[in-house]
Each structure stands twice: as structure tokens, then as C-alpha cells.
Amino acid sequence: MSHTPLDAQDIGRVLNEALPYMQKYDDEIVVVKYGGHAMGDEGGARSFARDIVMLEQSGINPVVVHGGGPQIGQMLAKLGIKSEFVDGLRVTDKQTVEIVEMILAGSINKQIVGFINAAGGKAIGLCGKDGDMVKAAKVSRVTRDPDSNIEKVVDLGFVGEPDKVDTKVLDTVLGKELIPVLAPVATSADGETYNVNADTFAGAIAGALGAKRLLLLTDVPGVLDKNKNLIKSLSVEDCRRLIADGTVTGGMIPKIETCIYAVERGVEGVVILDGKTPHAVLVELLTDGGAGTLIHA
């Protein structure tokens, strides 16, 4: 990546600008959800990892929750397994959940751990199963046939949502210079493996840990209105309206539901932003130049 040289005074000003933010977030937990669409190429993922190490170095306790929807899709396509989504959730049969676990808790999780370690951090890769961190409850969805208007319950298979979060393993790790990297796979009460949407997982973790901030990194600038303009700030009531009137669809639905959940559980603010913008996390947390959509109480 080429950089335009910066004036020394500008560099000094930017570093100086970070001080009040470092003080604001000192010792606080910030959950960063790194979406599969935000991951992009290896350079982008390494740059993200370095930003996370920088947060840890500046006194913040970052917790990374990652997705990997597109990467799961690619592997399923390679294997000739069809996949469909209902309201942004992947219908997950037994065969699919095995691939989901392999890609999320296996390759993607370990890649992010490796990049954080290469940037000088100490990452610890876990999923919801470890330390019985997240217990999942099975999810089903009601859909309405547009022609007949008849409602039907759709069985999504092994799709879960966090029912209980036990933060014991995270409490052991946080504050000790270790950076947890979490894959959104969990077990149900009877020990089955469940696929959890990464936004929903991140919201549950942020709520249970009492995080100060939750950042959802995706591939769009934030929440867009019907004219595709960025909405800079949303209250919980605005969020409900955007889902009800159809402004928000597909993968943005679990994101917005997560924002509502997290804010109602005391997370001060959730930001949906474009994770492909270089250093999106640092700019959002440590400078005056916040980007994306802020969802607040």
C-alpha cells in the first residue's frame, strides 16, 4: 500500500489527538467484530491485526469476534453443497455445520491469531464452546408468503442464538496482555454444535462483558437510507423502524438487532463501519474523525 507522506506536524497532531481517547478507553473492553466481507486480502487482515495490537498496547482490552460468511460460502460451493439464507441467517444442516466449524473455528480463527502474533501481540483463539462460554438455543424464523400472505415457520437447522454467556474464560484472559479472538460457534444444552451469526455472537459477548464499545466492521460505510445515503446516528427506536419499513435487509438485519441488544444491555455505543477502510478501528476509537453509523441509547 502506498502512503502520501505526512507533514511531521500533522503526525504529531494526530498522535496528540489520541490522548483523550486513550484515557477514555483505558482498561475498558472494546469488542471488535471483523466480518467476512471486511477481511479482504491478506494485507488488509494483517493491517487490522496490527491495529488490534496497537489498541492493546495503548491500554484498551480488545476482544475480536470474527465472521466468515463469504469464506464458508466458497467452501460449500467447492464441495457442491447448496446454501440459502433467511433474514441474513444461513440455513445450516448437519453437513453444513461441520464446514462452518472447520472454516470459522479452524482456518479463519487461526489465521487472525497468527497475524496478531506476527504484529507482536499474544492472541488466544477460542470459540463459544471453549470454557462453555456460549450456550446456544435453536433459532427458527417465521416467513410470510408474498402471494398468499400465509405465515410459516422455517426450520433453520443448526442455527443458534446465544442463550447463556459464561465469561469465566474471558475474565481469566483479559487484562493480561492476551487478545481473545472468538469464532461464533457454540454448543446447545445437549452438546450439539450450533452456527451462530457473528454479529449476534459479538453483541452477546459485548453485553456480558460490559464492553464500553462494540464495533461491527463490514463492507459498507454504515447503515444506508433508501437513497443509499449514510445515516450517521440512530437511536434504538430508529433501528426498529428501519427493520419494520424494509430499509434494512439481509445481513444488515442481524447487525441492527445486535445493536439494539447491546445498547439495551449497557454498551455505550455500537458503530457499524467499513472495515475495508485502512485503520478503520484506530480512526474510529482514537481520533476525532469517527466514521460509520453510531447506534446509541
Ligand SMILES: Nc1ncnc2c1ncn2[C@@H]1O[C@H](COP(=O)(O)OP(=O)(O)O)[C@@H](O)[C@H]1O
Ligand atoms: N440499509 C442498509 N444499509 C447498508 N447495508 C445494507 C442495508 N440493507 C442491507 N444491507 C446489506 O447488508 C450487507 C452487510 O451484511 P453482511 O453481508 O452480512 O456483512 P458481514 O459479512 O460484514 O457481516 C451489506 O453489504 C448490504 O448488502
Ligand SMILES: CC(=O)N[C@@H](CCC(=O)OP(=O)(O)O)C(=O)O
Ligand atoms: C447463522 C449464520 O448465518 N451464521 C454465519 C456465521 C458467520 C458470519 O456471521 O459471518 P459474517 O460476519 O462474515 O457474515 C454463516 O454461516 O455465514
